[in-house]
């Protein structure tokens with residue numbers, strides 16, 4: 001099965017009288033060489049169920065189907081559904097289209113409603129592979145970082161600047177909440193960047209693909225980590241003993257319990273340090289509740 005045999009994506013858009021709606025972050029990849037490259041970091045997809053957010057005209061959907069995946073594609077813009085439907089017959093029933101807002105979708109319920117239950121084939125965690133709409137990329141990532149065992153590894157396209165924040169290491173300007181949260185669950189790697197001209201219409205900025213592979217020891221208490229990173233990076237130039245006063249007046253005790261020097265700044269604290277801080281915060285809130 002070769003997606004090059006299908007009508008071109010540009011012809012499909014024209015035939016259906018469709019144009020990009022910028023309010024929905026619509027910038028389309030019409031070159032299959034690029035969409036195939038996006039599918040690559042996920043490895044062998046044959047027989048796997050994959051979730052794709054925002055298929056639009058279906059460039060990435062075609063690449064995923066060509067790689068042998070069963071694709072659950074969630075698209076908010078109903079105009080694209082008639083254009084996408086024929087891909088189901090082409091892929092011999094491996095495409096499930098869902099019209100709706102990905103922020104509101106309950107993925108485990110959706111997966112369970114499919115024939116075969118759970119991850120439709122094989123019961124494996126379900127990878128997510130998407131060229132995400134810019135306006136909801138970060139909230140979707142946070143939602144999936146918190147997700148249960150239904151979720152598999154992720155290969156996601158973001159604005160380049162957001163991608164850099166996800167993979168950033170301590171000591172860099174890009175290092176912040178997003179890096180700590182993402183790397184508490186996943187090994188995050190920037191795979192490659194894509195310039196604006198690859199898209200129709202071109203966005204103002206470059207994009208990048210990030211692969212997020214689940215860690216063997218993911219940190220389980222993401223809510224506590226969110227809380228402490230929000231306070232720590234909310235005033236990132238301040239020493240932590242001052243920045244964390246929004247959490248507790250006794251920030252210094254919290255930092256000592258976590259083994260962190262109170263005069264350190266947020267961007268100096270690594271993953272292990274933030275885990276220790278989240279644990280100290282959990283112990284503090286548990287003690288205050290009794």
Ligand code: SAM
Pocket residue numbers: 024025026027028029030053054055056057058059060074075076077100101102103131132133134136
């Ligand atoms: N995957 C296509 C491609 O690579 O050419 C389109 C990517 S475009 C950057 C983002 C897509 O996400 C658009 O089709 C848009 O309609 C859709 N979208 C925007 N917000 C959405 C949401 N909240 N839930 C689901 N889809 C959404």
